[in-house]
Amino acid sequence: MNGYFQVLTNEKATFLRVTPPTQGGEAVSIQEVMNYLTLKKVAFDVKTLGLYFNTGDFSKPAILNRDSILPISECCIINCDPDFMGATARFYPPSNGGKMLDKEGVYSECRLSKITHGIDDAVIDSFLAAKKYCTDYRIAKGTPVKEGTDAHITYFFNTDNRIRPTLNEDGTVDFHNLNLVNQCKEGELLAELTPEVKGTPGTDIRGVEIKPRDVKRAQLSYGLNIQLSEDKLRLTSKVNGHVNLTGGRVFVSDVMQVVNVDNSTGDIEYENTVVIQGNVNSGFSVKTKGDIEVRGTVEGATLEAGGNIILQRGINGMGKGSLKAGGNIISKFIENCSAEAGGYVETNSILHSKVTAGTDINVMSKKGFITGGSVTALSTIRVKTLGSTMGADTSVTVGVDPRVITRIGELNKETAEAEKNLKTMLPVLEAAKKRIAAGEKLNPEKAKQIQTLAATIKHSQEVLSSSGEELQSLKSMMDEGQGAAVEVQGEVFPGVVINISDVSMIIKDSYKYCRFIKDKGDVRMAAL
Numbered sequence: 001m002n003g004y005f006q007v008l009t010n011e012k013a014t015f016l017r018v019t020p021p022t023q024g025g026e027a028v029s030i031q032e033v034m035n036y037l038t039l040k041k042v043a044f045d046v047k048t049l050g051l052y053f054n055t056g057d058f059s060k061p062a063i064l065n066r067d068s069i070l071p072i073s074e075c076c077i078i079n080c081d082p083d084f085m086g087a088t089a090r091f092y093p094p095s096n097g098g099k100m101l102d103k104e105g106v107y108s109e110c111r112l113s114k115i116t117h118g119i120d121d122a123v124i125d126s127f128l129a130a131k132k133y134c135t136d137y138r139i140a141k142g143t144p145v146k147e148g149t150d151a152h153i154t155y156f157f158n159t160d161n162r163i164r165p166t167l168n169e170d171g172t173v174d175f176h177n178l179n180l181v182n183q184c185k186e187g188e189l190l191a192e193l194t195p196e197v198k199g200t201p202g203t204d205i206r207g208v209e210i211k212p213r214d215v216k217r218a219q220l221s222y223g224l225n226i227q228l229s230e231d232k233l234r235l236t237s238k239v240n241g242h243v244n245l246t247g248g249r250v251f252v253s254d255v256m257q258v259v260n261v262d263n264s265t266g267d268i269e270y271e272n273t274v275v276i277q278g279n280v281n282s283g284f285s286v287k288t289k290g291d292i293e294v295r296g297t298v299e300g301a302t303l304e305a306g307g308n309i310i311l312q313r314g315i316n317g318m319g320k321g322s323l324k325a326g327g328n329i330i331s332k333f334i335e336n337c338s339a340e341a342g343g344y345v346e347t348n349s350i351l352h353s354k355v356t357a358g359t360d361i362n363v364m365s366k367k368g369f370i371t372g373g374s375v376t377a378l379s380t381i382r383v384k385t386l387g388s389t390m391g392a393d394t395s396v397t398v399g400v401d402p403r404v405i406t407r408i409g410e411l412n413k414e415t416a417e418a419e420k421n422l423k424t425m426l427p428v429l430e431a432a433k434k435r436i437a438a439g440e441k442l443n444p445e446k447a448k449q450i451q452t453l454a455a456t457i458k459h460s461q462e463v464l465s466s467s468g469e470e471l472q473s474l475k476s477m478m479d480e481g482q483g484a485a486v487e488v489q490g491e492v493f494p495g496v497v498i499n500i501s502d503v504s505m506i507i508k509d510s511y512k513y514c515r516f517i518k519d520k521g522d523v524r525m526a527a528l
Contacts, residue, residue, distance in 0.1 A: 001021060001023060001132060001135075002021050002025040002027075002028075002132065002133070002134045002135045003018065003020045003025060003026065003028040003134065004019050004028060004092070004093065004133035004134040004135075005018045005019070005028050005033055005036075005092075005134070006019070006093045006094075006095065007042060007069075007072055008061060008096050009068055009069050009071070009095055009096065009097075010068065011068050012066065013063050013065065013066050013068070014042060014043075014063075014064045014065050014066075014067060014068065014069050015061035015062060015063055016033065016037075016044075016049070016052075016061055016062045016064050017061040018058040018061075018062075019058070020058055028134060030049065030050065030053045032134065033049070034046070034049070036077075036092060040072055042065070042069060043064065043067065044064040044065060045064075045065075048062070049062065069095075071095050071096065071098040072094055072095040072098045073094050073098045073099040073100075074091070074092065074093055074094040074098060074099065074101040075091070075092050075094075075101060075109070076089045076090065076091045076092070076101065076106060076109050076139075077089070077090050077092070078109055078110065078113045080113060080205065084142065084204040084206050085141070085144065085202075085204055086118075086138060086140060086141050086142060086205065087110075087113065087115055087138075087140040088136045088137065088138055088139065089136075090133075090134060090137070091131065091132070091134075091135070093131075093133050102128070103124055103128060106124050106127075106139075110139070115139075115140050115206065116205070116206060116207040117142065117143070117206065117207040118140045118141045118142050118143060118203070118205050119140045119205075120139060120140060120141065123137050123138060123139050124137075124139065140205045141205070142202060142204040142205045143202045143203045144202045145200065145202030145211070146200040146202070147212050148196060148197045148198045148199035148212055148213070148215040149196065150215050150218075151193065151194060151195050151196035151215070151216060151217050152193075152194050152218065153191055153192070153193050153218055154191065154194065155190070155191050155245060155250075156188075157182040157184065157190060157244075157245075158182050159244075176266045176283075176285075177267060181268065181269070181270060182242055182243045182244060183241070183242050183243075183269075183270065183271055184240070184242060184243045184252060185237065185271075186237055186238060186239055187236055187237065188236060188237050189234060189236055190226065190235045190236060190237055190243055190250055190252070191234070192234050192235075193218060193219065193220050193232070193234070194233075195233070196215040196216060196218070197215065198212070198215060199213065199215065200212065219232070220232065220233075220234075220250070221248055221249040221250070222235050222249060222250040223249055223250065223252070224251075224253075225237065225241060225252040225253065225254065226238060226250060226251075226252050235250055237252050238252070239252065239254045239272075240254060240271040240272055241253050241254035241255075241256075241271065241272055242256055242270065254290075255273045255274075255275055256268070256270050256272070256273070256274045256288075257274075257275045257276075257277065258274070258275075258277070259276075259277050259278050260276065260277075260278040260279050260280070260281065260296070261276055261279070261280040261281060261284045261301070262279075262281040262284065265284075267284055267285045268284075268285070268286045268287070268288070269287045270288040270290070271288065271289050271290065272288065272289065273290040273291045273292070273293070274288050274290070274292050275295075276292070276293065277295050278295065278296040279296035279297050279298070279299070280296070280297075280298045280299065280301040281299055281301065282299035282300035282301060282318060282320075282321075283300060283301065284301050284302075285301060285302035285303070286303050286304070287302075287303075287304040287305075288304070288305055288306065288307075289305075289306035289307075290305065290306060290307050291305055291307040291308045291309070291310070291327070292305040292308075292309045292310070292325075293310045293312075294310070294312065295312045295313070296312075296313055297311075297314060297315070297316065298311055298314070298315035298316075298323075299316060299317070299321065300316075300317050300318035300319070300320040300321045300337075301321055302321070302322050303315075303322070303323050303324070304324045304325075305324070305327070306327075307325065307326060308325055308327040308328045308329070308330065308343075309323050309327075309328075309329045309330070310331075311323075311329075311331035311332060312332060313332050314331050314332035314333035314334065314335070314347075314348075315331060315333070315335065315337055315339075316333075316335045317335065317336045317337025317353070318336055318337075319336050319337075320337075321336070321337035321338075322337055322338045322339070322340075323337065323338070323339040323341075324339075324340045325340070325343070326342045327341070327342055327343045328341055328342075328343040328344050328346065329341040329346070329357075330345075330346045330347070331345075331346075331347045332347065332348055333347060333348055333349045333350075333351070334347050334349070334350045334353050334355060335349075335350075335351040335352065335353060336352050336353060337353050337354075338353065338354040338355070339353060339354070340355075340356045340357075341356070341357045342358045343357065343358055344357055344359045344360045344361065344362065345357040345360075345362070346362050347363055348365035348367070348368055349363060349365070349367070349368060349369050349370075349371075350363055350369070350370045350371070350373065350375060351369075351371050351372060351373070352371070352373045352392070353373045353375075354373050354374050354375075355373070355375045355376070356376040356406075357376070357377040357378065358377075358378055359377065359378055359379050360377055360378075360379050360380045360382065361375055361380075361381045361382070361383075362382045362383075363381075363382065363383040363384065364382055364383070364384060364489065365384065366384070367384065367385070368383060368385065369388070369490075370383050370386050370396065371394060372388075372392040372393060373393075373394065373395075374394075374397070375395070375396045375397070376397040376398070376400075377397075377398050378398070378399070378400065378484070379398065379483070379484060380398060380484065380485050380486070380487060381396050381398055381485075381486045381487070382489065383486075383487070383488055383489070383490075384489055384490040385488075385490045385491055385492075386486075386488050386490075386491070386493065386496055387492055387494070387495060387496040387507070388493055389493060391493070391494070393495070394495070394496045394497070395496070395498075395499065396486055396497070396498055396499070397498075397499035397500075398484040398485060398499070398500055399499075399500045399501035399518060400484075407470075408471065411471050412471070414467050415463075415467045415468065418460040418461075418463045418464040418467070419464065421456070422461065422464070425453055425456060425457050425460075429453055429454060432450050432453075484501065484518065485500075485515055485517045486498055486500070486515070486516040487515050487528065488511070488512070488514050488515070489528065490512065490513075491510060492507055492510065492511050492512075492514065493507065493510055494508055498516050498523055500516065500517065500518040500523050501518055503522055503523050505522075505523035511525065513528050514527060514528060515527065515528050
């Protein structure tokens with residue numbers, strides 16, 4: 001309990017009695033005493049009072065003056081916080097003969113201090129029940145303002161469009177993977193708005209309202225191919241495509257457009273159509289489940305499309321470029337590359353390339369030619385000029401699905417590998433069997449090696465058997481070739497090899513305006 005003081009008076013003098021603190025309470029401050037005496041207009045000598053406090057002997061009261069004063073009532077002194085959000089009261093005992101303070105008296109002191117809000121009755125009651133003088137009582141508390149929160153939008157895709165190359169494990173930077181495309185799927189959540197929450201006003205102890213700060217509002221802004229939820233809080237994509245944030249608006253497009261494919265974009269992988277306004281540089285790739293359209297040229301790059309590939313200015317693959325389309329390939333020219341189409345191929349020229357088509361190949365421009373490389377189509381190859389006067393190795397094949405030819409090549413490779421393994425391993429296994437039959441005991445490690453060898457031989461035999469059956473089936477498919485043809489509407493030069501299904505012809509002389517078909521087990525030439 002804190003120490004406290006009391007003014008006493010009689011007919012001859014006025015005294016100050018100080019009660020020391022107990023149980024670690026605060027001692028009476030001389031400054032507080034002087035402030036109180038000044039407030040109550042009780043005369044005192046500063047020097048005398050100072051000597052009294054310096055001695056620290058409070059067993060006897062100190063004489064303040066030689067006058068008799070009127071009784072002083074019990075009182076409280078209230079100090080308001082600078083922001084008027086609270087007030088502290090300190091109570092002082094009455095002098096002998098002074099009146100006691102009641103609850104209404106405390107309220108009256110609050111009113112004098114302009115306190116009208118947040119007075120704590122429980123605190124007043126606690127003082128009146130067990131009076132502690134020279135002790136702070138938090139007599140009033142204002143109602144604090146409750147600040148609101150600004151609205152904010154959460155984006156569920158990368159909104160940073162700066163180039164960020166992928167760092168390889170060896171510390172080098174991969175400029176092919178720049179992480180520029182934010183792909184999205186139909187129904188995917190793109191953005192969510194958390195609405196603003198308005199604040200609640202507060203009130204200080206004087207009853208003055210304290211307004212919360214203004215909160216910022218927001219709304220979802222978006223373009224085409226986006227669905228806004230009924231509560232206007234969520235954006236979802238209507239299509240498979242890519243999403244980006246531009247000027248605070250969310251955009252989704254199912255057609256990706258870039259200027260060039262180079263170090264500024266890296267490789268592109270996308271769900272839908274990709275339109276390239278310029279060129280595709282060597283070493284880069286574009287892969288999509290939709291279409292690819294290139295309005296410039298393609299160098300030694302890789303293009304893979306689930307749909308069509310359209311090259312307005314063609315491809316010079318420099319021996320490493322490739323095109324692969326689930327649909328058709330349309331290109332001004334095809335040079336030094338490989339091209340594979342699930343549908344037809346349409347071009348002005350094919351030079352030193354490997355080209356396959358699931359239906360037809362048409363090279364029918366004014367100077368349309370196929371020179372060098374191999375060209376394969378299931379149905380028909382139509383060309384203006386086939387081969388060249390220079391005798392470039394040129395092979396054209398019709399009447400068989402290009403995928404069948406590819407698979408036959410794979411099976412031949414598997415069969416050759418299996419036969420090679422069997423030729424090497426069978427003698428070893430037979431020798432081991434002979435040693436065991438002769439009574440030789442093998443240690444555990446050697447026995448395990450023989451078991452592994454036997455399992456490998458069994459697998460190779462199974463591969464050989466299944467590959468042989470599949471090869472037989474595929475070769476029977478190549479025996480058909482009905483209606484397949486190679487049509488030359490200009491000139492075919494010597495040295496060209498024409499394959500129709502499983503039969504071939506090497507052109508010995510130059511011919512014009514002719515058609516090659518399979519007839520009675522041979523390749524025959526007929527007039528157009």
